[in-house]
Amino acid sequence: LHRQGLQRMLDLGGSTLRESVLHDPLVGALLALHDLHPLSVEQRALAALERSRAELGASSVQVELISAREGVVRVRISGKHADEARESLFDSLWAAAPDATGIEIETVGPVIQLGIGQLGISA
Numbered sequence: 191l192h193r194q195g196l197q198r199m200l201d202l203g204g205s206t207l208r209e210s211v212l213h214d215p216l217v218g219a220l221l222a223l224h225d226l227h228p229l230s231v232e233q234r235a236l237a238a239l240e241r242s243r244a245e246l247g248a249s250s251v252q253v254e255l256i257s258a259r260e261g262v263v264r265v266r267i268s269g270k271h272a273d274e275a276r277e278s279l280f281d282s283l284w285a286a287a288p289d290a291t292g293i294e295i296e297t298v299g300p301v302i303q304l305g306i307g308q309l310g311i312s313a
Contacts, residue, residue, distance in 0.1 A: 193224040196220070196224055197226055200221075200226065211227070211228065212229065215285055215286075218234075218286075219285065222289040223288055230258075231258050231263065232263075235255055235286060237286060239253050239254075239255055239265070239279075239282075242278070242282050245278075246267075246269075246278075249270070249275060250270050250271065253265060253268075253279060256296070258290075260291070262292040263292070264294045265293070265296070266295075266298060267296070267298070269298075272298060276297055279295060280295060
């Protein structure tokens with residue numbers, strides 16, 4: 191009943207209503223849960239990553255979408271504060287794609303370069 195009612199509202203509202211849905215997180219999530227969102231899980235995950243990049247970039251954290259297949263969103267997050275940003279990124283992805291069957295975030299920490307003398311090895 192809910193799915194049919196939401197579909198009817200989208201049909202009656204036309205393209206103007208569909209466009210406004212793209213910018214409303216609550217209505218978008220409701221449509222996603224009923225498999226009616228006009229954007230795919232991958233498109234919504236990409237949009238969430240774009241919104242997160244400005245905030246995360248200030249912390250020297252980079253994010254990239256690895257894949258979004260069979261409802262599972264896979265993301266790589268890297269940088270000095272990647273671990274701290276992981277939960278925030280998860281929340282953003284979950285809000286954008288509540289119909290995802292899973293969200294997997296691969297965290298890559300900072301690269302640490304050590305010289306030979308720092309390892310206790312003499313040349």
